Structure formats: structure tokens, C-alpha cells
Amino acid sequence: MAVGVMRLEEVKNLLGAETLWPCDLSVEIESVGAADLMSDVLALGWPGMLLLTGLANMQAVRTAAVADIKAIVFVRGKRPAQAVIELAQQSGIPLLSTPMIMFDAAGLLYTEMRSRKSESAVGASRHERG
């Protein structure tokens, strides 16, 4: 696993999240975005990102499918309707739910990914020095 990347299983443990369908937790996450406005995700999101959102409906899953979002974590313990979970399963998009509020979940992921990136930078500079 590359440093600076988190596996979905580590995201789940860090956020005390549960999975909403039996998805593959070995998926690697390289970036995270937090938004409730799907037009912002479509405008500013990038392929392969993990989406943190409080929007637990069909549009969150369809936005993820359209914009190549790798996985969705719903905040504040939100659980979408069964039809939404089934759509995610059909689309191969892992769904998690964390009891944390958006700010805390985003802050924890930011800190963890930043620390891995700086370890990576130190490792790279040591390597360059030989």
C-alpha cells in the first residue's frame, strides 16, 4: 500500500463506521471530499475520491456513479432507504455510515491522510539523499 493512501477498512475503523452492504473494504482511497450539494461534487470532485455526505438519497449514489466516486460515507448515522443501498450494490459503490458529524469525520481523515503524506515526503527525501 502506498503511503498517503488509506484502505476503506481503515476509514471504517477510524470513523467507527458500519458498512451498509457487504462491500470490498480493501479499496484504496487517495482523496476525500465532503459535501451535501451534489452539483459541487460534480463540479469539484475528482475520480477515485471518497465522498463524505449527509445526503442519504438516490442522488448521492447516482452522483457517485456518474463522477467515478470510489465510496460514500454517510455522516451523523444516516442510513438511506433500502432501494438506495441496493442501487449502490448494483453500481459497485461501497456505502458506510458513521455516527460522527461531517466536521469531525473530515478532520480525522484529513489529519490521518496528511500524516501519511508527510511520512511519504520524509521517506522520499531520505531516499533522494541516498
Added chain:
Amino acid sequence: MSADEFERVYEVAGKDFTNAGRVSTGIKDILKGMGIPPAIVRRVAIASYEAEMNVVMYSYGGTLTLKVSPADVTLTVADRGPGIQDIGLAMQEGYSTATQEMREMGFGAGMGLPNIKRNADDFVITSEVGAGTTLKIQVHLK
């Protein structure tokens, strides 16, 4: 239509929030299946999804026509509805006439048309108040 062109017309129902986006995810699968580069597929899918959401949210329904030629992908989205009074205003980020219900869907913040334009190589919008709005969205493949 020549042998190397593909065309399909989809019906989009107004106010059907449950199925909103289904056409665009289907289009994405078709384009992926054609071997079109993922970055282009993503741009078409985003533009298509925003346009489909606009038809669902603001109109009584319409059609979305997908055409694929060796040179480009073209989406023509035509709705029957109230039309747009001031297209210049509607193109401004943040301007919206959305209702609370639309905002609860994660849309309706005045980002739709600008998002479509951003993802298109060519974009034309025409509208007649009291009749409807038509978008022509083109993404080049070459």
C-alpha cells in the same frame, strides 16, 4: 445515420426524483462499453446528469438524445416546461429558482448550467418562455 453512428432517444419524466439520473448512468455504461476514454465519458456523464436533473426538477418532462459519431458525443436535451426568462442570469453560478424539495435532492444551487458548460466543448441553450428549453451539448472525441 451512417453505420459508424449511434443514436438513442430517452424519455425523462418531470418530478420523478426516484429515477432521476438513471438515463445518465445508462449513457455512461454505453459510452464505456464503446471504449471511449474514461475522462471523456465522465465529462459527458456529468453534463448529462445535470441536464437530466434540470428536466426532472423544472419541466413537465422531455427527451434526452444521445448521438455518438467518430468525431464527437452529442446530447440534445429538450423539455416541455416554463422555459427560462433570462438565460444570462440562469448561466450565472449561484443563481437558482429551485424549491426546497429540489435542494433536498442535493441540487438546485445554481450550479447545473455552469457545470454543463464547463464539461462541454460546445454548448448551446435556447429557451422559449411557456414552451420549454433545449440544450445541445457536444464533447469532441478527437
